[in-house]
Each structure stands twice: as structure tokens, then as C-alpha cells.
Amino acid sequence: MRRCSRRWVPLLLLLGLAAASPARGGGFEFGTNGAVANGRAGAFVARGDDPTSLYYNVATMGRMPPGTHLLFDCVLAQRRLSFQRAGEMDFAGANRFRVDGLPYPAVHDSAGPFPGPFFAVVTDLGLDSDFELGLGVFGPAAIGRFEYPTQSWVVNHDGERIPIPAPQRYDALNADILFVWPTLAVAWRITDDLAVGGAFQPGMLNIRFQQMSVAFGNGDDVVADIRANLDVWDWFVPGGMLGVWYRPWRYLELGLSVRAQDSIAAEGDIVTISNPYGVRDQEPVASDAWTDYNTAGGEHPPTGKVSFNWPWIQVRTGLRFVWPRDTPDVAGDALDPQLAAELGRLPPHVREWFDIELDVTYEMNSALDDFKIQIGGVVPMGYDLPNLAVRPDLEHPENSGLLASPHRWQDTVAVRLGGDVNLLDGALSLHWGASWESATVPPEWTRVDFAYFETWAVAAGITVRLPWWGLRVTASHQHLFMADRDITGGKTRILTAIERPEEMIPVVNNGHYEEAIDIFAVGLSASL
DSSP states (O other), rough: OOOOOSSSHHHOHHHHHHHOOOOOOSSSSSSSSHHHHHHTTTTOOOOOTTTTTHHOOOOGGGGSSSSSEEEEEEEEEEEEEEEESBBBBBOSSSSOOOOTTTTTOEOOOOOOEHHHHHHEEEEEETTTTTTTEEEEEEEOOOOOEEEOOEEEEEEEETSSSEEETTTTTTTOEEEEEEEEEEEEEEEEEETTTTTEEEEEEEEEEEEEEEEEEESOOOOOOOGGGEEEEEEEEEEEEEEEEEEEEEEETTTTTEEEEEEOOOOOEEEEEEEEEEEEEEOOOOOEEEEOOOOOOOOTOOOOOOOEEEEEEOOOEEEEEEEEEEEESSSSSHHHHHHHHHHHHHHTTTTTHHHEEEEEEEEEEEEEEGGOEEEEEEEEEEEETTTTOOTOOEHHHHTTTTTTTHHHHHOOOOEEEEEEEEEEEEEEGGHHHHHHHEEEESSSGGGGGGOOOSOOOSSSEEEEEEEEEEEEOOEEEEEEEEEEOOOOEESSSSOOBBBBBBOOOOOGGBBBBOOOEEEEEEEEEEEEEOOO
């Protein structure tokens, strides 16, 4: 049985803090949550000796020492992405831009660093038990914000520097995504060398984003642009995890976790703006300012619904080699079984000189085929014509006001190698790591919203342990490299409110892409 801890901290304190600052997430995941794991490039499935085990493998809670373990980590992810659209500007319809034949200007994601706080506690509740309880609030390891221009500045044929509609506007404008995973987990240490665990995560999601489509026409017709500002919520996105941790030999540990996640179906408010660039000397028309709704006939401002599949299954495996301090040089040629068991219960930084862990992760990203945006109600058009409006769900029953934004993601595999070197009797640990991950996005479906290409990464970090309350301070950095992409056979086309033959709709994702990500993390934890 586990030794009884005489001290434990009430959980309400941590949960109150977590509720005040929910973790943000989106994207989809780059794979590393928490400061220590970030310094190991995410190789943490078998190690899992702090409360971030709620993200990687809940079973490793069972290998943690008796007592209560508190953790607050924060990741700052900075993405740098630029896009130079191929071809020459050729705005259809009447306009005064006078830029036809000039190259498209480059655009950049200017969203800045994205924070990902992680709050968690693991405790045995002060009981003489082989069970551990884990509570946490955090989000996926992802970047949940992007911001591209609605206008770009160019010099036209008359030598004037003027604003024009941004070249990537039909792909993405901006988004701010809040995805919170409240987590309740339990682990059971069956023996000193075997633990299992499970977790339930009733997620909550808020998406605020701008999407551009066209109401009519076949080309880059600015006058037909419609900008939709959506603010939608899904209040219950259930997910869960099962995990196992096993030590078959004192030099070797194994970890396995499987996470499942339900699909997203978010509903909420939408504000449409027709002719947002005010071309042809006509003012933009916003749905929240329009007054010609036939309310007696049941007309109302537009409503929105967004649905898509989160990767249904994620499988993490870990194999960890350790070099313990309890070698024959220290403990003799053979360890007494009772002594070996006691040494095995020590935390890794005390028991080990160093460790090397190899993780392989599989994600079923192919579950995401389309982002579906369904618009109901009445979308006013304006254009100096009274009562001109589109009623997507009534006038176009063939698609019920549904716009499908194709992404066609593919399953991914990630290989992560990382470890620690423990110095000064465990008071100082140096973290290192490297990783490779296959591309989520096929070349022909490359876009600027969620651009996850084949990725290589290197990481490093440091943990300092203080002599009070088991305090640990960690800082780490990881850099993700992605090769540039030059797309010539793109398949992303303008979203259109009225269905028309595909060959009549321009491709908008051909061009040159450059991307890199830096992940900075700091953390503070305590054991009581």
C-alpha cells in the first residue's frame, strides 16, 4: 500500500484559479503541453512524473510519490506564417483599383504569441491508498488564434499607394478559439511496476472568426463579397483518455495512452457584411443594422452553426530507458527485492542519473474533411436595391444554407525523442529533445488557417528544485522547423453562397508558404 501523506491542500484553491483563467486552444495540436515536456520535445508518455500526466498519460499519476502535487505551467506559442499568392491581380467587375496584372502582395499572420495555461493537481487525499485523483483545467497543445489583413497596400498603375482587398481573404481573415478541457482523472497503482488510469474531459468550445465568401459571380468579384463574423459555442464536447504504465525492468519503462474526442457542433450569432469594401460607391450593409426584416413573416437576422470533426482517436506510446543511481556500484551486485521496490518508488530526478525516452504518436486527423458553416435567416445585400436579401435556407434548399470549407486532412505520425540529465543530487535537471511529425495538410489543400506541414523540432529546458515545499521552477524552449511550400496544383476555391460548377470558381491557395513556430514555456510546481 502507498504511504499515507499527512498534508494535503484543498483542491478548491486550484480550481478557483483555473476557472478564472481558462486554457485556450485550437489549431490543431503541435503536441507539447507543459514546461518540462516542452523541453523534452513532448517525450513524456512513459516519464509523466508531474500533473501534466493528465494530458499525456493519466496512468503515470500512479507512479507519483504520495501527497499532493500542484502545477501551474504556461506555454507561449509564436507562429510566423507568410503567404504570397500566385498569379496576378485581376479583380472582376467594376472597380477603381487599377492593379490588374500586378503580382499579389504577401500577407503575414500578425496574431502574436498565443498563451496556453495549464492548471492541475494530483493527490492521494492523504489516504493510505494506491489510488491517485487528478483534477485539471487546460486546453489542447495548439495555437488558437490567427489574424490576417482584410486589406493590403499596393502601388497601382497610377503610382498611387492604395488599399486593396487582401489576397488571402477567401481562405482566412482572423479567428480566436477558446477550447477548455476540464479534466477528472483517476489512476490505480496495481503494483510498484504497473499502473492504469482513466480520465473524463467535458470540453467547452468558443469560436470567433471572420470568413469571406461571395454571393454571386464566378471570379474575384469584390462587389459580391460577403464577410461573416461568427461567434459560436459548443458547451459540451466530451472526451476521455485511458492509459497504462509498466516497468518490466528497472532500466526500462513503457507507457501507452489512448484519447478519444467527440465532434464539434457549435451554434451562435453571426453578423454578415455585404459589399464590405464599399466598391461602386455603395455603402457596406451589415445584418445587425438592417431594418427591413419581415418579422411578421418570421424573418430574422442570420444565425450560424459551425461543425467539424476533431481527431477522433489519438494514440501515444512511450519507451523510456533510465540509468538509475541504484546500480551495483552503489547498491551491490544484486538489489534486495524490498530495497529495489523502495528505490523504484523514488521520483525520477532522485532515482536516476539520466533518462532517454522515445515516443510515437498517431492522430486520426483524417476525420476532418470539411469545416461546415450553416447560415440561416436573412442575409441583407443592399446594392441600392430596397429589400434585396438572400435567404440561404429557404431559397437554396439543395444545400440548406450550408457552406462546406474543404480541408481534407490526413492522419499523422509523430516521433519524439527526449530526456533529462539530473545534476546536484537532483536539484538541477537539464531537459533536451528532438522530434519529427508528418504533415497534417496535403500540399493541394494547403491553406493559411491551419497550416501544419511536415515538422522537425529541437528543444531544451532546465528545472531547478528548491528546498521548500518541493518547489520546482522550469523554463523551456522548442523550435519547430517546416520546409517552405510552393503550391501550383491547389484545390481550395472561393466559398460561394450559390452552388455552381467547380471549374467556374477560382483557386485561391496557389502560391508560396513559409512557416515556423517557437514554443516558450515556464512552470511552477510543488509537492506537499
